[in-house]
Amino acid sequence: MESRIRDLLDSASRLVGDVQWQAAFRNVQMSPADAALASPARKLLKTLYRLQGQGIISGQHDYLESPDEFSGKLKVTSGQYAALHGYELGAIDNQTAQQIDIQRQAVVDSAIRWHKAGGIVTMSYHENLPGTAPAWSNVSMSLSEADFAKYITPGTAQYKKLIAELDKTAQSLKKLANAGVPVLWRPYHEMNGGWFWWGQKSSFSKLWNIMFDRYTAYHKLHNLLWVWSPNAKNQWSDEPKDYYPGAGKVDVLALDIYEADFKKSHHDAMWNLGRGKLIAIGENGELPSPAVLAKTQNKWSYQMNWGKLLYEKNSDAVIKAFMKNSFVLTREEYAAKVAQYASITEAAPMPGLNGQ
Secondary structure, eight states: OHHHHHHHHHHHHTTOOOHHHHHHHHHHHHSOSSTTOOHHHHHHHHHHHHHTTTOEEOEEEOBTTBTTHHHHHHHHHHSSOBSEEEEEOOOOBOOOHHHHHHHHHHHHHHHHHHHHTTOEEEEEEOOOOTTSOSBGGGTSOOOOHHHHHHHTSTTSHHHHHHHHHHHHHHHHHHHHHHTTOOEEEEESOSTTBSSSTTTTOTTHHHHHHHHHHIIIIISOOTTEEEEEOOBOOBTTBOOGGGGOOOGGGOSEEEEEEOTTOOOHHHHHHHHHHHTTSEEEEEEESSOOOHHHHHHHOTTEEEEEEOTTHHHHSSOHHHHHHHHHSTTEEBHHHHHHHHHHHTTSOTTSOOOOOTTO
């Protein structure tokens, strides 16, 4: 019910011009999707809102099999760690169940270390079609609307397989919750493209809601900030807003941007859709220009280089310049900001919509 009310308020916000009403609505937007969100995750959410517009948090993704590889290489190249470390919980190499458990435990261990060192943790999830082998071909596959519907219909054999898959993955997230680690949880990304089994489905929001409810209500995973991450609209992907689950089930609207397609229109569209919610660059190959971001796209909260593309798409000189730029926050700089904000009272004003 609360989620539905928030969606109705979101619609109303586009019609009401009253300044006081908009200020109150802003507070609603900044409240977490999970009403029972644990204190560490609430603190992270508030910190991200306080930083909104002041700079972009640097991020680097690593694969399930090697959870520290490229994060470590970035440190060697630039002299700094990215503030945000991206991890993977999906298995795509036909691993045995035992191998998957070992690899996921390594991810959990790394994420706990990262959090303790002052960094931010985000997790992606390339889920294989439930009931199939953990292979890339079972993630990157087409599925008809009719077959997809079977997985999101309670009572079917396919639905039971979906729940079983979600429950297995939840165990890793529970370990992080027990360790007090907040997670920017980024499942079912690029759903507006046709390259994953969950992609370009008219009923995508039902799949999102099943996971949201299973994780928050059943598993009591109150350490998750929910990141909805479509692909930037292009010739291969649809309009992102057509797949938006709604303000009540999303904390961050992230956009995956490749081929250096850092258009201002992408930034503005996400900002307008979120109505003041956090927006970010969920994945990128080429690094964005900090100067361009600072001038016309300053609401992106963070960016995340995707694994090996950091070096395939960027020279060492570009990487070093990006990490040293004053608009880009490294892990050390982000930790300093967190310490600074710790002294700010709860009643202190937060950044506003700024008339946009």
